Amino acid sequence: MQEIMLKAYKAYDDYIENGTFKSWLLRIASNYLNNYYSRNSVECLSLDYEDEEFNSFYGYLSNEELSPEEKLIHDELISSVMLQISKLPKKQSQMIIYRYFYDMSIEEISTKMNIPKGTVKSTTHYAIETLKKHLNVDRQGEKIMECKEIYKYLFIYANGTIQPDHKKLVEEHIKTCPKCNDIVVALQKLIPTMVFAQEDEMTYFSISFPELKLAFTGIRYEVENFELCEKALEEWGGNIPDDENNMSSGYTKNCEILGVFDNEGNEIKMKICQETETHYRTKPTYMKKVYRYMWNYCAFLNKVAGGYIRSSKEAPNLYYGSFNNSLGGNAKSALYQAIPKEAENIRIKRGNGVIDCDTYKFAYVDRYVTEEETIRLEYSYLLNK
Numbered sequence: 444m445q446e447i448m449l450k451a452y453k454a455y456d457d458y459i460e461n462g463t464f465k466s467w468l469l470r471i472a473s474n475y476l477n478n479y480y481s482r483n484s485v486e487c488l489s490l491d492y493e494d495e496e497f498n499s500f501y502g503y504l505s506n507e508e509l510s511p512e513e514k515l516i517h518d519e520l521i522s523s524v525m526l527q528i529s530k531l532p533k534k535q536s537q538m539i540i541y542r543y544f545y546d547m548s549i550e551e552i553s554t555k556m557n558i559p560k561g562t563v564k565s566t567t568h569y570a571i572e573t574l575k576k577h578l579n580v581d582r583q584g585e586k587i588m589e590c591k592e593i594y595k596y597l598f599i600y601a602n603g604t605i606q607p608d609h610k611k612l613v614e615e616h617i618k619t620c621p622k623c624n625d626i627v628v629a630l631q632k633l634i635p636t637m638v639f640a641q642e643d644e645m646t647y648f649s650i651s652f653p654e655l656k657l658a659f660t661g662i663r664y665e666v667e668n669f670e671l672c673e674k675a676l677e678e679w680g681g682n683i684p685d686d687e688n689n690m691s692s693g694y695t696k697n698c699e700i701l702g703v704f705d706n707e708g709n710e711i712k713m714k715i716c717q718e719t720e721t722h723y724r725t726k727p728t729y730m731k732k733v734y735r736y737m738w739n740y741c742a743f744l745n746k747v748a749g750g751y752i753r754s755s756k757e758a759p760n761l762y763y764g765s766f767n768n769s770l771g772g773n774a775k776s777a778l779y780q781a782i783p784k785e786a787e788n789i790r791i792k793r794g795n796g797v798i799d800c801d802t803y804k805f806a807y808v809d810r811y812v813t814e815e816e817t818i819r820l821e822y823s824y825l826l827n828k
């Protein structure tokens with residue numbers, strides 16, 4: 444209290460009389476407390492509770508003997524906790540502060556805020572659940588991976604080529620993330636409908652989720668000089684020398700590659716090299732295995748809208764989507780673009796049709812293309828938001 448008053452006194456010249464004095468003072472107080480609690484031990488932050496289920500969260504936050512690196516991560520965590528508390532509705536954040544910072548009992552809070560005890564209890568419970576969700580921790584207090592870290596596995600999870608340890612990560616994540624779960628559900632429905640070319644023909648597909656700027660692509664090609672490649676890779680122990688240029692491919696600056704995987708879900712490590720001002724190449728630096736008919740499953744984020752979607756001013760509920768691709772080789776090529784499941788009146792102007800996959804619908808085009816050809820998908824739909 445003393446510290447805060449002193450700070451307020453010192454800062455009084457900066458006080459501009461456009462809000463209430465009280466809220467100005469409270470802002471100083473909360474800033475001070477934020478700093479105080481992130482500087483000092485975390486014991487005061489322990490979200491301890493009568494209920495057992497909160498003990499895990501307490502365990503996650505309580506500060507044991509930490510190494511400098513751990514301390515850094517921990518401090519970051521504390522500031523993210525503080526940030527999330529500040530984002531809660533006012534009553535909820537107030538209760539959390541009373542309960543865990545001032546160590547007040549449910550009864551004391553009830554009296555102080557003039558709110559029934561039961562309501563204090565349930566509101567605090569709700570606030571804690573919200574905090575947990577926003578902080579990405581599960582019931583055991585384990586950190587759940589962020590969507591961006593998990594995206595790269597979603598396609599190979601859905602097609603079953605994922606490695607067991609990655610599979611576990613995805614399952615943990617989709618349990619608490621409805622958005623990623625929707626992607627998985629849709630892909631699991633979509634994949635069995637996809638028809639690939641014969642093994643000796645190149646086959647390509649792209650599935651994009653324009654709203655998320657997320658796309659999954661897959662290309663299968665016959666590896667030239669397969670035996671030679673296999674032998675070389677073995678000699679290198681999977682680490683591809685810098686001067687090996689055969690396996691590089693083009694790349695534009697507008698997307699961020701999240702991950703590339705082979706036929707059996709082994710991650711192919713990539714390096715991006717700048718070729719000209721606008722052109723980049725990706726070069727594999729590590730590959731566990733080479734296959735005669737090699738799949739590259741790739742997940743990437745577009746920095747600009749992935750696959751073009753727009754609605755017009757005159758008809759804001761009407762959306763147009765388009766998407767095209769040229770492969771520069773003879774191949775079977777398929778493009779799929781996710782449409783919200785609530786969409787109605789879907790019209791395919793160019794393309795084969797729509798596949799309903801529960802959580803998403805997909806407009807698609809699927810055919811053989813020659814080297815010079817561009818494959819194009821064009822459609823519209825109505826969406827009442």
Ligand SMILES: [Zn+2]
Pocket residue numbers: 589590591593616620622623624
């Ligand atoms: Zn997610």
